[in-house]
Each structure stands twice: as C-alpha cells, then as structure tokens.
Amino acid sequence: MKLITNTDSLKKEFKRLVKQYRNFQWAMAWASAGNELFVELIENRCKINKITVGIHFYQTHPDFIKEFIDDENVRFIEQPDGTFHPKVYLFSNEKKDWELLIGSANFTASAFTKNTEVCALVNAKDNNAEEVYQSTLQIIDSSFDQAKIFSESDWENYNTIWNIQQSKIQSLSGQYGSAKDKPKPAYKIALQTKSWNDYIDEIYDEGKSIIKRRIRVIEIAKELFQSVRHFKELDDNERKFIAGLPTNLKHTISGAEDWAFFGSMKGAGKFSKLINDNSDLISKALDEIPISGHIEKTNYDSFLEYFTEALPGNYLATSTRLLAMKRPDIFVCYDSKNNDALCRDFEINKSGMNHERYWNEIILRINDCEWYQKPTPTNAMERKISLARSAFLDSLYYEG
Template sequence: MDVELLDAPEVSKRLKRLIDKHDEIHVAVAWGYNGPVADRLLQNAHKFSSVTIGISFCQTDPNLIERLVGTKNAFIADGGSATFHPKLHYFRSGDNAEAIVGSSNFNVGGLGKNWEACIHLKGHVDSPVFKQVRACLETYRPLRRSVTAAMAKSYRLQFDAAKALRKPKNPVMPSEAAAWRQFTSPLVEMEWDTYLSAVRSSRYHELDKRLGLLRTCQRLFATVGSFAELSANEWKAIAGVIGEAQKRASGLDDHDWGWFGSMKGMGDFANRIAEQDGWLTRAVDSIPRHGDVTCAQYERFCGYFLRAFERSHRTGGVPTATRLLAMKRPDTFVCVSKPNKAGLAQALAFSPSTLDLENYWERVVEPVRASTWYNIDRPTGEEAEIWDGRVAMLDAIYYSPD
C-alpha cells in the first residue's frame, strides 16, 4: 500500500490524473464547484459509479448542479437535518484502486487556495482500507437523489436567495492590529453587570427618562408602516431637532429630545427633516423594526440618506444619520455625536477623526455585536428595557459635555 500526504494544489493535480486514468469513479463530497477539475470529471461521466455532492447551506455552485442534470450515477445528497460532509474520492481499474481522503472539498478552496491535508492511498482493490471505503460509500446510498431539471432550478433560486444573507466573518486575529484592538477592547469584553452599573450610574440624565424617550420612539414607529406617515413634529422629535413650542403643540413635551444627540445645530439636516424628505423616508424604512439588521440594509440606509443632501451645502454625516438609526433600532445603533465621540472612540479603539458613515458599521456595529454584554439573553424587569436599547444607551456611559 502506497500512502502519500497531499496539500490542496496537489489534490487538484492528482484528481485530474486519477479521473483520466481509472475505469470507475466514486465521489462523495460536501460541496462542489464548476471549475477545471469539474470539467475533467464531467468529461469522464461515462465512468461514474456514484458521484454524490452535498448542497447544505447552498455552498455548491448551481452551475455544477445544472451540468449534472440527467447524468447517470450523479446525485445530490439529501442528508435531512444532518449535514452531508464527507470528502472522499475513490477510483478503480481491475485489481488496482486509489483514493484521496481528507479535508479537501470539491471546490475552489479545497482544490487550491486553502490549507488542506489529504491522504492519497494506492494499492490492491481488496486491501482492508479500500473495503472500508466502499462500505462507507454504500452507507450514502439512501441519501442519493437523481439530479433533475426541476431540482436544479429550485436549487438555483435558493442559492441566489442565500447569497443575500449575512454570513459570519472569519474571527479577527492579532496580526490584524487595528481590528484586534477593537475586538479586545474593555467595552467588548465588558460583562453585563458592569455595563448595567455604568448605565445606571451615569452622571448625565436620569435612566428612567432616557428609557421613556426610547419607549416613545418605538411606539411612534410601531403605529405606522412608514416613516412618512408620522407628523412633521414627530419627525423633528425623532431627529432631535424639535423646538420647545413644537413639543408643546404636538404633545411631545414629556421628553428632552436632545438626549441621545441633539441635532439642533445641523441646519441642512433640520431642513430635510422639516420637509419630510422622501429620501430620508426611504433611508429610515430600510431598517427593519424587528430582527437582525444586516450590513446590506445599513448600506442601503446610507445610500438613501446621502441622496437627501445632494442639493445641500453640507452633507449629512455620522451624528445625524446615527441619530435616526439609534431611535429606530436602539438595540443595534448608537448615535455618535460630539459629546460622546471621544469616549466611544477610546472604548472601541478607533481614531475619532476618521469615523465616517462608510466605516461606522465596521468600527462600531461589528465590535459591539461581539461584546459580552451585548450577547446575553434578554433579562427580565427593568433590565429587559435597558437590554432592548442597550446600544443606544452607550451614550449614557460615554456622554461628556466637556
């Protein structure tokens, strides 16, 4: 028995040779791609004994699935609630057998750019290890589903839909110096009890009044299907630009609407709010009231938000945009304005002078979402209300008027 250890590029080369060389081809892999090795495989489709490819998490290229439609002994694996996850290639010609078994999937990474480790086995077909390989392949028989045109069409639709979903990034490593400082900052590592104590002991503004303001904003958003349906004064309150007379006239004088970032000095922004600008409506409506907020939704918000200022002398920026975001989703966004910017920048290890809408998600939202205090289960009582607004409430910790 010959045994050799292969890396990913060598697996790619070896598979091409074995596909051409042998009379029988058996493949069982978690995911597949539509590249050069796939081309070689399809050129030898008449040799297929069983080629079974998984489609869990929509990781397999739909173009490959379409090429397999109607191919004899080509299958999609239906693993049910379990993930079909083998990486097994077996070849046979008469008494000679070879197999490549290891970490490499039948995709771009597994056959090229990834760090992989696979064993190439070569020997007599009746060797114990090859009997085990054939027995293993046989266990997959109940999972095999023939590849039909209807299945390929349905898979492509689901694949395209899955592409829009947020996928986790790789974890930050020490070599990524700036990001590493953010993801190991005291704020990110802060426990819930410490966070709670800091919020409750804020030197500025009373906790119950802060929560009351957030509660009113959530009630306003809950009563309408679109930001456009709120009154002009309700827009001004949410945006932090409402005046005293306007508060009294519209029954909104229960709160100091300057908390979480007063925007009264932002003239162009105040004008767009007073006009109930349609682009601002689109921006705010881009952010869902419930559930996960994705980076794509944030980027859509920013695109619409900036369109509102195309004819203005000054462009809306981080303070005005994040004020709207924090009032719509206080569990996801914090309004970054002059009084809290230095504190937040220090807590999240970024330079305050470089923060803009383009990097706000990366520098603020992503490290906050990784924080210990952010990821606890929702508590009960008053703590539950704080938890619901826990990101916006960072203003209570880092606000400093000096």
C-alpha cells in the first residue's frame, strides 16, 4: 500500500493506472471536464466497465455528463438519502491483477491540481487484498445499480439548474467569481459579518436630515418607474433624475433637487447625450430589470447587453446608477466617490473592476452580508432604508 499526499504524485499515479489497466470501475461524488485526466479518460473510454458519479450540490460539471449521455456504462446518482460521497477508483486486468486508488480525491480538475488530498493506493499483493477487492466491488456494484443513465433531456434540465446554482456555490466557497487575488474568508470581513444594528448605526452617522433626503430620492425614483411601462416614456427631466444628471424636476417634485445622491453622473458626457436623446437601448436595458421580485444573473446580463451596445466600454458608474435607482434593494452605484472605501471594506482589489466583477465580487458579497440577509428595522425610517439597503452603502462609503 502507498499513501499519496500531493497532487503531482496523485496525477502521475492516476495517469499510469489509466494506461496500465484495461478495466475501469469507479464511484465518485463529483466529476469535471476539460482537464487532462478527463481527456485521457475519453481516449480510453473503451476500458470503462462501470462508472457512477454523484450530482449532489450540482458540483458535477454538465460537460462531463454530456460526454456520457445514453452511455450504459456511466451512470449518475440523482438524489440519494444523504450525500453520495465515495472516491473509489478500481483498475484491473484480471482478478489477481488490480490496483485501487481510494481516498479524498474526486474526479475534478481541482483535486488533481490544487486541492489538499490524501489517497491510498492498494494492489492485489497487499495484506487482506481479496477482502478489500470484494468489498470494493460490492460498493461499486451497489452504487451502479442505484444510478441512472442520463438522457439528453435529463442533461438539459440539469444544465439549466447547474447554471442557476453556480453563484451560490461560488459564494459558499468564498470565491465570488474568478478574481485573481486570493479571497479572504467571508467570516473575516467585517462588512459581511456586520449586524443590522451596526449597519444602521453607521447610516445614522450621516445625519437624519441627510438620510431623509436620500430616502426621498429613492421614493421619487420608484414613483417614476411605476408611472410608466418603459424608461423612454418618462420626460426629459424625469429621465435625467433617474440617470443622476442635472434636472429641473425640482420645480414639479419636492426633493428632486437631490438628484445627485447615490451617484452624480454630471461629468459623463456620452451617457448624458444618450439620456438627452432618449436612447431606446438604455430603455430596453432597464426593461430587463424587474421592478420587484428576485434578480437573476440573467437579468443583469441582459441589461448589460443593451447598455453596452448603447455605451461600449467599462462605464460602471453610469450603469450602476441606473440599476441602483430601479432596484436599490439589490444594487449600489459604484463610482469614484465611494469605490475606494467600498473595495477596502470588502477587501477586494479595485484595479480592473468591471461589470462581471461588480456582480461577482460586490453584489454577491452584499447578498451574503449579515445586515443584508437579516434586516430588523425598528421604525419607519429604518424600514425605508431596509428596502434600499444596497444603494444605501453609498451613505457609508461616500467620500466627497
């Protein structure tokens, strides 16, 4: 028996086993595709006798499943009682010529490149080899019998839900997207563990008179969006108010003079022209964000598709101003007056911030914050703040 404790040795042994043996019988919790071991498996798929893969927690990549649609030798455990969690790889030529790799490693790229894994390599000459062999076969066979062959429709349904679940999986792992900087664990970031009481106390530091004015801006924006079906149906001054541009709306709506709260876009010339010209693309972008209910990444991506067609480039401040006005419960305007402090407290790198990172590293982090998840307002003002609690981060981080 041999103990394997590093990924280089694990990969080396696995490649040797794939080449040396004619018969693969495996059972593993998760699998991924696109890595070099997956490529070797496909090149040697004629050797597959029985492979059973779990799909619990949507950790198995759809590309792996797709490769084995309608394959009778590769099956998937759908929803077991508990979690299907073995990592057993039996390689054999005949009954007395076999090796077994067993331990913590799933058939994933991470397991063979960067994870900390420990596996034991057992062969037919080891003590109690026959007992180990028979027990392993029993586990593999029973797993295989419980599993099912995936059809094209099974894969399509799984792929749909897998895509939906990815943001949850990333946030649970602390990754929040594909940032190059190694993320700090969420429990060590003060902003994410801050309670509602601490959050609201910091909001109050701005002064209640300012807070009331901020609330009024949120209320006006909501009233404007609810008054029409499409952004383009608002008049010039109403659109400018939403967009954070100088407006004469104060002559007809009390409180509209504070249009610059939550991000002034006064210096954004190209954006200003689009708003003045009543861009159909900007209106279509905002149509993709529902006025209430859950916001999916697909909503955000659809918004960006129209917005960036209208204004190509990395115009985060202007796009997030619009988003924060339509859904202040979800979005915060990310601009030059608050991004230094916001990135500092989330402990993320401001350099290279773009729309994808904004969603993954800011919005998903906000969603996981204690103060965001569990608001406990005690009065009318706090209730109004709670309905715009993402946008109100500007109150905490504005440096002007």
